[in-house]
């Protein structure tokens with residue numbers, strides 16, 4: 588089986604011929620063949636997931652992981668520097684090649700070892716085209732290696748970009764993109780748990796998080812309040828959104844268990860829906876891409892704006 592440009596368009600809720608050119612380019616350049624899993628092979632994957640969930644080895648996200656992230660991005664910074672500033676070295680290790688993945692609420696085996704990364708590239712270019720084309724400046728909070736910002740700079744040259752993270756190695760690495768890659772990107776410290784009110788967003792800014800807010804569990808209130816105060820033109824959060832799983836589906840149920848065991852983002856979409864009911868924000872789009880790693884779907888998104 589294969590995913591065509593029309594399949595991606597359908598995932599995004601648009602007509603096949605409406606797929607933005609940037610997305611189509613990524614779909615056509617990659618191999619999206621995969622094999623569905625059946626019988627004993629499917630059971631083996633499910634058993635592996637269950638064993639992992641029951642292993643007692645899953646760590647919780649939260650404030651105590653600051654040191655772990657620092658060491659992760661300091662390794663990346665070293666690899667990036669030693670490679671002579673090759674942006675390909677910025678692909679994070681948590682996008683693991685050669686794994687079964689989840690697609691359309693089941694597990695499948697991709698032919699292409701980089702299927703997850705290639706799928707992310709298509710979806711990321713879709714998000715950028717759909718929501719961030721008009722923003723003069725875009726801030727990515729929890730930007731990690733900064734590889735999303737480089738993709739955004741390549742898709743929309745000329746935007747003023749800023750990568751923020753609580754890891755010093757992360758924002759120092761991102762700050763190097765200006766001198767080493769010639770991109771209009773700056774880096775800055777930011778902590779979701781204690782947003783700095785002195786950090787003023789530019790007018791009509793875009794705000795982006797990608798698999799980053801997931802790290803705060805239920806403690807997203809301060810960040811949401813910060814955004815309500817700053818009034819960006821648009822916020823796009825591509826994150827695991829627990830509210831979108833169906834716990835009557837086995838594969839979703841296992842993702843939910845993983846999500847809860849790790850303490851991922853809890854109640855964020857619910858809070859946004861409450862704020863919308865109070866007319867404080869407008870939710871522009873919520874979408875599940877029916878795709879993820881073997882353990883969960885990190886690539887659902889919600890786009891919204893303060894009113």
Ligand SMILES: C[S@@+](CC[C@H](N)C(=O)[O-])C[C@H]1O[C@@H](n2cnc3c(N)ncnc32)[C@H](O)[C@@H]1O
Nearest residue numbers: 656729730731753777778779780797798799802
């Ligand atoms: C899974 S990584 C995602 C990085 C990047 N957005 C990407 O898509 O590759 C999560 C990121 O969130 C950052 N992070 C976790 N907790 C944070 C906090 N309290 N404040 C700021 N950044 C945080 C980590 O340092 C890391 O860069």
